Amino acid sequence: MKQNQIFWIVLIALFGAGLYLHTYDYGYTGDDGIYAYFNRVTQKGMAEWTELFKYGSMNFISINPVNTSIYRPFTLLTFALEYQIFGEFNATNGHVLNIFLYFCLLLILGFLLVDLFQKKALPLVIPLGILALYAFHPIHTEVVASVKSRDTLLASVFAFSAILFWVKQEKNITLPKQTLIGVLFFISLISKEETITLIAIVFLIAYFFQNKSFLEGAKATIPFLVPAIIYMICRAVILDSASTTYDSKINSVLYGLSSGDRLATNLFIYLEYLKLLLFPHPLSWDYSFSQIDVQTFKNPIVWLSLLVFAGLIFFAVKGFKSRTLFSFGILFYLSTFSIFANLTTSLTIGSNLGERFMFIPSIAFCLLVVYGLYFFVDRFKVQKSELLMVLVLLPVLLAFSWKTVDRAKVWKNALTLSESGIQTAPKSWRTHAMYAEELRLEAARLKKENLDSAKIFFAKSVSEFDRAFEILGDEVSVSQYLDAQAEVLLGVGDTARAETVLEESIQKRPNSHFAKFKLAAISYNKGDFEKAKRLYLESLKTEKPDLYATYKNLGLAYLRLNENTNAIAVFEKAIEEKEDPEIDRNLAYLYTEIGDLEKAASYQSEDDEFSVEETAFLYTMRDGNDAFQKNEFSTAVLNYAKIEKDFEEFGGAEKYPSYFAAYAKSLLETGDTLAAKSRFLKANEVDPNNSVVLTNLGTIAFIKDKNYSNAERYFREAILAGPENMFTAYTNLGTVLIMQRKEKEAIEAFEKSLQYGSSRGVLGNLFLLNKALGNEERMNYYQEQLAKSSNQ
Template sequence: MKQKVIFWIIAISLLGAGLYFHTYDYEYTGDDGIYAYFNRVTQKGLSEWTELFKYGSMNFITINPVNTSIYRPFTLLTFAVEYQIFGEFNASNGHVINVVLYFFLLLIVGKLLVDLCSKKELPIFVPLLILALYAVHPLHTEVVASVKSRDTLLASLFAFSAILIWFKSENRLTLGKQILIGFLFFLSLLSKEETITLMAVVAFIAYFFQNKKVLDSLKEVIPFFIPVVIYMICRAFVLDSAATVYDSKINSILYGLSGGERLATNLYIYLQYLKLLVFPHPLSWDYSFSHFDVQSFQNPLVWVSLILFGALFYLVYKGFKSRSLFSFGILFYLATFSIFANLTQSLTIGSNLGERFLFIPSLAFSFLLVYGLYRLLLNFQVKQQAMVAILVLLPVMLAFSWKTVDRAKVWKDAIALSSSGVKTAPTSWRTHVMYAEELRLKGAEIKKTSVDSAKPYYEEAVKQYDRMYQILGKDAPVSQYLAPFAEALLGVGDTARAKVVLNESLKKLPNNYFSKFKLAAISYEEGEYEKAKSLYLESLNAEKPDLHPAYKNLGLTYMRLNDNANAIKYFELALAEKEEPELRRNLAYLYTEEGDLDKAASYKSEDDEYSVEETAFLLTMRAGNDAFEAKNFALAVSEYGKIESEIEEFGGAEKYPSYYPAYGKALIETRDTLAAKTKFLIAYQLDPTNSVVSTNLGTIAFLKDKNYADAEKYFRAAVEAGHEDQFSALTNLGTALIVQRKEEEAIEVFEEALKYGSSKSVLSNLFLLNKAIGNEERMKYYQEQLQNSSSQ
């Protein structure tokens, strides 16, 4: 019989873990980085592993390290071991480890449940169904699918292993086993401190299952209490003091609340936790402000929660003396949930609600549901209780399993996770800003190879930043996101607004490096080199400056200011930070300019294909391109003009195909139409399929030269080249045909344009054209279309 039970425990554990097998190739998401690739100790393997036990676990992250908050050295040690074994961090390894840990945790929990239920002579289907329901619960997806949540899995595995050994050693608890239990529970706490509440569960098990008296039940906690004391002493010794209450509503809706409002809001959130246990949908990785509002007792749901929890406390009281297992299950839930319940101001945590907080309490829920069903079947004297219980719970477990598999998919990568939060918690400020951050980072990565492909990511990021600030209000206390917001604005070409945001960032964070650096870069692109120099120099004295790009850009700025000495100084400083061929090329050019040919030769690489002259050409070309992208067209014209006589020497338009189109566009913007036409004609001869060039030539021919035949020719070329705005391209062509009195052709072109869009001018032209050729039926049709358009 025992072998059969073990078989079922293993099978259920495999089922529960199997729901997450598809996560093996998922990426890192959420806070995974603080334990892995953003952690300065774990990414060195075991070379500095003792440091993990000397400081708080947030002290090692590369972004805003602090020696406060949490102390979970054993979890970090496992990441260091992982790196030591594999030589690098790979998210797949982390996901596989989590699935394996979940499997072993289910094995331990299953064995404990069987032993507990056996003590009460409950049929074997009861603990197995409890285990099955717990194994497939969708609320576990955050813990199992997030690599960072290895801490919860380790803590739970060690804690329940200790409890299992303790329970099986009833009245035979030798000193050796007490030490083993204490050691395992200590490892649990070193993994994550939330299992501290399981001390209370040990006392409840002793009272309800071992029938010990209250005082004797409390004594059973001693092997667990001693490691707790040791852990708390270590924690107090290692961690610096920090505020225990979150000082902003963006971290906790309970901030600033007291009395009735605090109680009502807590009761409302407690009810949401129970709802997710019963009906886990929708699920979100975050429930920050303003997903929940401050509540009062005017909300009927607050009263529902109060009555419900009052009933639970009554059931505990009523069944305590008789050692009712309903009382045990409720106490199990309340005890393990208490650490996340925001019971007092000093115990307020930085989250309104978290699915991961129910990882252990959901075991109590599973216990109560299955045991309650068993007692119901018993009361109604149902035969074949196991079969009926399975049939009743099977739809629930199938639904939970499907939800678990589906929910785990959002942890595939950072974009998938953050975007899911926007959908499931659309009023949470944090879901929007995290989605914006991931989009911004993705855009920055794509921009390295394709500026156009990156733009949609930046555009969506801007929308998400705007939504975040809309939720938080004008004076949102999240100034750290202003600089990234500005970067996204620059990505969509909104330089004017980016400057406003960056200056706002500096008002709130005067020593912010990124804001000063970006304002300097904007000034450089706009040709304000003195201002750029000043800001770059300020950025070097800002908090945590990124020296390499600051030195490099200072060098480029001084080159524009013809200050070769300082340009050399900062290029050499940049080169000391990071080897880069472009820096050596610039230094070779500058030393040649200064007449120091030996020094120039020391920087000139034999593999470098660029001469000093070509380096100067490339620098000017880039300055022109930068000015063009920044829409500083006067500066772009100036820079492009400097190299016009040299472009053929260094590869011509074949090597630099965007040169003449950009030069022509910049000239158009500075109202030098004649010169612009010259550049566009060169570009057209080189590439007649460039629709932008054709459109500009058509516009010049139509508006400036009044040469409508040429205008038709160029506009038609733009259409045939597949202009990205076919509606505008066809409208231009139709207009050129009208002026030449080619009515039939114009009608055909305008009607083709209507396939891509519509406008009153197009409809009006079609009305007049059909009137001109005497087509009354089509004339009336377009007259009706015009009237409908006007009434909308």
């Protein structure tokens, strides 16, 4: 008989854990990083493992470390050991370990349930049914499929191991055995503190299954109570004091509520938990504001919840004296759930609802369902009752198994998980914010490979951030996401809105390095180098600035402001942070400019393809282009003239194809037509199909040289090249044809220009040309068009 029990327990455990086998190659998701790749101690393996026991477990994360909240050193120790063994963090190791831990837990629970129900002389189908329902329940996917939830699994494995050993040694509980129980339970607590509620379950087992008196049941908890007290003392000594009340509805919808609304909202949430246990769909990794919003007693669901839980408490109390298993199951559920129930303001947790919180309480749910089914069939004396129970449970188990496998798929990576959230919890601000964040990270990755694909992800991210802020409204600030929102706005090219968001970020988070750094970069790109310099200097004073990037960019700003001494100083600070050949070239150039040739030579590398002369050439070219863009043509001419003699040496037209065209246009605008013509001719050699160059050559030939045949040729070639303004192109051609007495061709050119626009000059020319040729009908037509244009 015992072998039969073991076979079924192992089979159910294998099948339950097997539902998660496909997660073995999944990535990290959610909060996995706080124990692994964002943790400064576990990343060092066992080198500093003792530190894990000296401070709170949030003290080691690289993002906003605090020595408050949680103390889970044993869980962190397993991550450090994992790194020590494998040399790096790999999500596969974490997923495989979670599957194994779940398998172990199912074995332990199986043996515990069988042992307990044997004490009540109840059939094996009951504990096996409870185990199967628990093993296959989809509400557990968050714990098993999330690497971070190793803490829950470890705590559960060690806690239930202690309880199983305690039950097995009921009649021979010596001091060494009590010590072993205490050690196991202490390890459970330093893995995750939620198992502290299992002290109540030890009392309930002693009372309901071992038929101990109330006082004897209380004494039975001593091996568990002592390590719990030691754990609480450790927490008190090691952790810094911190408020346990979350000060914003984004963390807890219960924040700031009156006692009536708080009770109503809690009752609504409690019933939602029961609904997910009975019908686990849809499941979500998050239930933040406003997926669950403030409730009042005007909502009939709140009253329904009140009736349900009042009824449960009534039956629990009523059955306590007679030691019914219904009372045990209800008290089991209420006891283990109490730590997540937000019972008082001081005990408010940072989540409205979480499926992971049902990992242990769901044992009680499964017990009540299976035992309730047995109670029903037994009361009505149904023949082959055990077979009937199996037939009733089987479709539920199959449905739960399918749902578990399907639900676990969303934990494949951070992007699939966050995307699932906006489908299953579309009213939650956090699901949209986290999806936006994952889209941003994916866009940043793609940006290096495919800019068009990256823009698609940036655009989606903008939309999701907008939705998250829309849900929050003006009441609540999540300023930590403003920088990310600005980044994706820059990704889609919306610089103006990005500036607004960055300025808001600075107002709310004055120490934000990113906001000031990005605003400085925007100012630099706009040519406002003074503002860029000021913002880069301010960003250096923020928390955790990126010294290398900031010093480098500040140096470039100084360079554009001709503050060469300052540029040298900050460039040298930049290369102290990180070697960069570009900065070396800049320093070589700057030291050459100030006459320190020995220092300049120290920054020159024989392997560097750029020389000081070429660096100077590039900066002069850049200054000329900047002046050209600003229509400062005299300045542009001066800079372009400086580099003309070295132009071919440093790449020529092949490398800088627009140089001659920009230089020629600048010369033309400053009145040096002859010099402009020679550069336009060179530009024409570089690109014979440049319509702007051809048009300018035609204009010079027409106005300056009076060479109308040349002008006609250039204007015709410009038309073939496809100019932006076809109206002007055909007008130019028509005008030069008039000067050559080619009236018919001129009429044809002017009429083609009217396909792209109109002017009184063109209409007047067509009137006169048709008059000269004696075309009275066309002459009268254009005379009418001229009259109409005068009246408009």
